[in-house]
Amino acid sequence: MNTPTTERAETGLLIIGASQAGVQLAISLRGTGFDEHITLLGEEDHRPYQRPALSKEFLQDKVDKENLIFRSQEYWDEHDIELVKGARIERIERNTAADGTQDGSGVAVAADGTRYPFRRLALAVGARARRLEIEGAELDGVVYLRSADDALELKARLGDVQDAVVVGGGFIGLEAACSLHGMGKNVTVMEYGPRLVGRAVGEDTSEYFLQAHRGRGIDIRLGARMTRFVEGTGERAGTVAGVELEDGTVVDAQLVLVGIGVVPNTELAEQMGLAVDNGIVVDRHAVASDGTTVAVGDVANMPNPSPGHPRANGSGWRA
Ligand SMILES: Cc1cc2nc3c(=O)[nH]c(=O)nc-3n(C[C@H](O)[C@H](O)[C@H](O)COP(=O)(O)OP(=O)(O)OC[C@H]3O[C@@H](n4cnc5c(N)ncnc54)[C@H](O)[C@@H]3O)c2cc1C
Known part of the structure; x- marks a missing residue:
């Protein structure tokens, strides 16, 4: 028997990857007046948390998991940011108009078949350990x-x-x-x-x-x-x-x-046909090669604003 597919309501912005970069993008957008519904979706079963302490205070038992959580559920509710945990997106289907143009909208399909329609997409899928x-x-x-x-x-x-x-x-x-x-x-x-x-x-x-x-x-x-x-x-x-x-x-x-070291999670971007070179190649506005999808954080390969310096992956390291 086939499991029925769930189709969620369309969101204004779907952010895939609910960690440092995805969380900051959602918070910053609300701070600058973006008022469309935001869905912040990640594959991990935890509420979005800060990784840096994992090798330090958390490993040393000086803080517990609760101290690593970025924001409370009340914050997400108050700001109309829907948090989806434990959902791994396996592919992106892009909407294509009759004349062949694409406006950045589409559907993200999760491993369990759930479909997440979006008007705009941001990839904040980070990196994995090499x-x-x-x-x-x-x-x-x-x-x-x-x-x-x-x-x-x-x-x-x-x-x-x-x-x-x-x-x-x-x-x-x-x-x-x-x-x-x-x-x-x-x-x-x-x-x-x-x-x-x-x-x-x-x-x-x-x-x-x-x-x-x-x-x-x-x-x-x-x-x-x-x-x-x-x-x-x-x-x-x-x-x-x-x-x-x-x-x-x-x-x-x-x-x-x-x-x-780490390897950027570029599989979704590759499947979408975006330019990839040690990360998703973006311009200085964090926009990928299709002109609509945004990529931020460790997965993004962005221009370094300092003249003469090579491109760099998004998050950088703040000790
Ligand atoms: C132990 C440790 C210590 C660190 N210490 C420091 C430090 O002191 N200072 C510092 O500046 N940086 C530090 N970093 C690095 C910092 O944590 C990263 O730069 C930062 O987490 C990058 O954020 P990100 O959101 O771009 O990616 P990530 O944190 O990698 O998050 C990406 C998220 O996307 C999810 N995801 C990926 N693919 C999918 C998919 N297909 N569907 C759904 N979800 C998906 C992942 O599960 C993950 O939750 C440390 C990292 C680690 C691991």
Whole structure:
């Protein structure tokens, strides 16, 4: 028997992705007088929350999930912003007039078949953690940190962990390393490159980070060449037990946290035929190549207003 398809009422603006960028877009539009109905839709089952604390205060149990929530339900109700949780959009159908023109309206179709008609569309679908392809990457205990669910899973595992390896010496890797170290774990950071946070800061700052982390007792390995994640034996079969390096040494780890960057979620944009190049290519008004769809946040590849600087992904990093 086929499940009947639900068709929602048309919304003025459908924002796909209910996180930092989507939330801010909805709030800013109301602040500037946009008075059409807004639907803010996301696939996660949580109310929109702030990610930055996931590797810091939330991981350290200094704040709980409630502290991360952006706005109360009353706020969304008062501002005529409909929040839809747990809905993953799988494709966009664009309305096309008889003469072939498109005005930016269409229907977003969710994984459960629910249809969300819209007059205008904004993509705030962000990015996902880049996966590491290495032998043993599928072992239990190899984890990533992008979402609240990832953080909850990570926290639930920590009781059994004495030694942790963090793969990636970028911001998230170092923040998580400090948090884990502060909880009494032996932490080793494996950084493939010659210095820490190499893509974002200069050499002096990298050196400062290196000394600061080593000074705390975190083992930082630069130029680390890992060959595989080692599986445990006996009762720990199927679970990670260590990380093997090119020289054959194995660093013990009951937990491996991989933080090697993100990949923008461009699948919907590609399906829509929008220009994509390490993110959805937008102009300085955040408008994509079709002239109507807006893309904001980590998924957007926007022009950098400073002359001579390359394009950059939307949200940037505010420490
Ligand atoms: C652990 C951690 C710590 C961080 N710390 C800092 C910090 O200190 N300072 C800082 O500036 N930045 C920090 N960041 C980065 C910051 O959180 C991101 O830049 C920001 O979240 C980007 O917001 P966004 O809304 O563009 O994308 P995202 O936060 O990635 O949100 C996109 C949302 O869209 C949803 N989505 C995707 N596809 C679909 C679909 N097809 N249908 C429905 N929903 C969909 C996703 O599930 C997600 O909820 C941190 C990130 C992490 C993970």
